[in-house]
Amino acid sequence: MxxxxxxxxxxxxxxxxxxxxxxxxxEDDRIAFVGTVAQADDYHKGLAGETYDREIDxxxxxxMPGFKNAHTHSAMTFLRSLADDLPLQSWLNxxxxxxxxxxxxxxxxxxxxxxxxxYLTSGITSIFEMYLTPESIAQACEDTGMRCVQVGALNNxxxxxxxxxxxxxxxxxxxxxxxxxxxFHAEYTCSExxxxxxxxxxxxxxxxxxxxxxxxxxxxxxCKAHTGGLTPTQYLSSLGIYENGxxxxxxxxxxxxxxxxxxxxxxxxxxNSASNAKLASGIAPLSRYLDAGVNIALGTDGPASNNCLDxxxxxxxxxxxxxxxxxxxxxxxxxxxxxxxxxNGAKAMGLSDCDILASGKKADVIMIxxxxxxxxxxxxxxxxxxxxxxxxxxAMTMIDGVIRYEKGxxxxxxxxxxxxxxxxxxTERIV
Numbered sequence: 001m002x003x004x005x006x007x008x009x010x011x012x013x014x015x016x017x018x019x020x021x022x023x024x025x026x027e028d029d030r031i032a033f034v035g036t037v038a039q040a041d042d043y044h045k046g047l048a049g050e051t052y053d054r055e056i057d058x059x060x061x062x063x064m065p066g067f068k069n070a071h072t073h074s075a076m077t078f079l080r081s082l083a084d085d086l087p088l089q090s091w092l093n094x095x096x097x098x099x100x101x102x103x104x105x106x107x108x109x110x111x112x113x114x115x116x117x118x119y120l121t122s123g124i125t126s127i128f129e130m131y132l133t134p135e136s137i138a139q140a141c142e143d144t145g146m147r148c149v150q151v152g153a154l155n156n157x158x159x160x161x162x163x164x165x166x167x168x169x170x171x172x173x174x175x176x177x178x179x180x181x182x183x184f185h186a187e188y189t190c191s192e193x194x195x196x197x198x199x200x201x202x203x204x205x206x207x208x209x210x211x212x213x214x215x216x217x218x219x220x221x222x223c224k225a226h227t228g229g230l231t232p233t234q235y236l237s238s239l240g241i242y243e244n245g246x247x248x249x250x251x252x253x254x255x256x257x258x259x260x261x262x263x264x265x266x267x268x269x270x271x272n273s274a275s276n277a278k279l280a281s282g283i284a285p286l287s288r289y290l291d292a293g294v295n296i297a298l299g300t301d302g303p304a305s306n307n308c309l310d311x312x313x314x315x316x317x318x319x320x321x322x323x324x325x326x327x328x329x330x331x332x333x334x335x336x337x338x339x340x341x342x343x344n345g346a347k348a349m350g351l352s353d354c355d356i357l358a359s360g361k362k363a364d365v366i367m368i369x370x371x372x373x374x375x376x377x378x379x380x381x382x383x384x385x386x387x388x389x390x391x392x393x394x395a396m397t398m399i400d401g402v403i404r405y406e407k408g409x410x411x412x413x414x415x416x417x418x419x420x421x422x423x424x425x426x427t428e429r430i431v
Contacts, residue, residue, distance in 0.1 A: 066366045
């Protein structure tokens with residue numbers, strides 16, 4: 001399948017970040033060409049008589065890499081707007097855990113497909129997924145065409161070291177939409193024996209490890225109380241968890257020593273601004289992490305704590321909350337935030353072929369409709385995406401060379417109303 005996009009504005013996210021007029025051509029799952037109008041003319045001259053399966057006039061709209069949702073629990077769609085306006089521990093223990101216990105693998109399959117539809121409307125082409133039944137999640141993403149990097153959700157109550165290792169070996173195959181990274185739920189839900197087992201797996205495969213980390217003050221203080229004063233980052237590091245890289249989700253309360261460990265170990269912080277604000281967990285000091293050279297990515301967290309799977313909102317909150325908390329309107333430049341949502345997310349997720357638009361990279365491309373009032377007049381497109389952009393501007397989402405969402409219509413191998421209906425049936429049964 002060869003698709004040509006012409007009359008486009010191009011934002012490759014390569015340094016320096018800038019926009020130019022040009023063309024992009026995909027062939028099967030890869031980008032075959034991307035360049036300026038002049039470069040495209042030369043390219044076509046060298047391939048006289050070339051034909052395409054489809055030619056798309058972008059009409060001056062923007063092509064850019066898809067967003068990377070670097071932390072989510074997709075199947076929690078069934079809890080959307082059902083477990084709201086509660087403190088974190090009450091939300092988790094009284095609302096979430098009891099209802100999650102009723103989920104089946106088939107439920108999670110259908111609920112994940114619903115989330116994937118929303119990701120597509122938000123220009124998200126890759127998700128960093130942590131949830132309960134990895135095989136049904138992988139199938140849901142395969143069936144709807146979503147690129148999914150799963151991370152182990154190991155804890156004292158579900159999954160096991162054996163399952164995490166099995167999934168790691170099963171899903172890390174070339175040219176698959178599904179891949180897998182070692183991980184566990186959190187320090188506070190895992191015994192030291194389990195954590196040492198994760199460290200052994202990391203050493204065995206020279207593999208990075210991810211987990212929820214320092215989301216609340218209470219979490220940090222609890223860890224200090226039973227480890228002789230060590231924060232979660234310091235405790236996990238002492239066990240060898242971070243010898244091969246990885247990172248943490250949330251990271252609202254990292255101290256200076258934690259930040260030094262993140263920088264030295266090349267760990268990624270995945271910020272979840274909307275979720276942390278809604279649950280009153282706090283505001284992560286992203287400027288401090290950025291200044292220390294830490295890679296920062298963005299995630300929505302799950303639809304029970306956000307409740308919206310929207311990277312535009314995450315980008316705006318990442319910069320706005322930084323400015324507010326630092327009392328500095330110059331803090332957290334919008335271009336840095338756009339990198340967090342694209343290039344940095346790809347780095348955190350191990351998706352080196354999906355970070356920028358370039359020949360040979362995966363064809364994970366979105367089109368931003370600039371012919372909307374919120375994108376006019378055209379001054380600085382990258383900054384306007386962060387400060388003014390919204391889901392309404394996503395005109396197309398392509399993953400692995402296949403257009404999965406275009407002008408409000410989905411191509412996900414299933415009737416959308418059926419996906420909605422199944423999610424409703426599951427929710428009514430459980431709730």
